[in-house]
């Protein structure tokens with residue numbers, strides 16, 4: 232397909248990579264994987280009623296006689312407790328240490344509000360409640376919730392492994408570039424960016440603008456997904472078309488109706504590995520990675536598609552394509568464009584905290600807009 236819309240191209244990307252296998256991981260290795268089934272509370276959360284403060288458990292009205300025993304509290308009695316400890320049966324409230332005064336073994340304080348500073352069992356969830364749904368990404372906080380209720384090992388799909396290939400005869404890996412050379416900005420940028428988008432770069436290669444070398448390098452890989460940067464143009468020097476022809480790739484889209492990044496393309500190799508070809512211009516490469524890598528990852532992991540977030544435009548945004556992606560910043564007036572957003576530069580994205588998804592025809596100040604959140 233030539234020049235599908237941005238949304239159509241995301242759907243094509245989502246369908247390009249078949250689901251990965253289900254594996255079992257410990258919670259320590261679960262962050263970034265995707266739940267394959269609903270994960271439920273194995274008991275109430277919190278699992279027991281506990282004190283929220285260091286102080287005294289009290290029963291009945293003040294004053295209270297300190298009770299050194301272990302049994303239930305009776306009216307007019309108090310017993311020292313620490314945060315997180317189970318208060319004795321009969322506790323009406325906890326008096327924090329700073330709110331009580333001891334004279335000898337008698338505790339004085341204001342009349343307690345029943346239940347004050349007591350954290351009841353089951354306050355957050357009951358046994359069997361769904362804590363993480365099938366298709367949700369395991370975040371650090373979700374893993375913490377699962378740990379609280381006693382999960383140890385869970386069934387997930389892992390992040391897809393990526394074979395990243397950066398192309399370009401003109402690229403130099405270090406130092407200040409001279410005319411005719413270009414310092415490679417994507418080798419340091421793409422692996423962490425792809426990681427933040429749910430992929431994991433397992434192999435990184437650099438190849439000259441030679442279709443034969445590019446096809447051979449890609450065919451020799453065994454990651455789940457191939458991502459190349461550069462060479463998507465239609466000049467004789469651009470190797471993507473010829474490399475795809477050499478490797479019998481099934482082209483799913485060749486160009487997308489978007490700016491920047493119009494030449495971004497997707498094919499599937501005969502062995503089933505998708506090959507996402509990002510343009511070489513650094514802003515075009517990063518914007519197209521932000522657009523299509525999450526969709527490819529969702530296909531592999533079964534993650535529920537992440538919808539772009541909403542914001543309010545604080546300025547006018549133009550689009551002469553189906554979709555224009557504009558680096559922007561949140562301000563009190565809404566999101567506004569950052570600097571000059573040029574495909575061959577990257578400064579605007581470096582200063583942006585969102586990317587605004589501008590539909591054809593543009594949007595005006597005060598309009599609701601969808602945005603991509605920071606992964607860069």
Ligand SMILES: Nc1nc2c(c(=O)[nH]1)N[C@H]1C(S)=C(S)[C@@H](COP(=O)(O)OP(=O)(O)OC[C@H]3O[C@@H](n4cnc5c(N)ncnc54)[C@H](O)[C@@H]3O)O[C@H]1N2
Pocket residue numbers: 397398399401402413414415416417418460461462463464465469492493494509510511512513515574575
């Ligand atoms: N006649 C036309 N020319 C171009 C068109 C077009 O439609 N007709 N489209 C332009 C657009 S849009 C883009 S985007 C680029 C696509 O370029 P390629 O994917 O072929 O990328 P390259 O030619 O390899 O590089 C483009 C540009 O980016 C620099 N680059 C490449 N890799 C890196 C890197 N790793 N780090 C830093 N900079 C990099 C490269 O030196 C070039 O300046 O084509 C337009 N042309």
Ligand code: MOO
Pocket residue numbers: 489490491492493494510512515574575
């Ligand atoms: O759209 Mo290109 O992606 O202008 O750089």
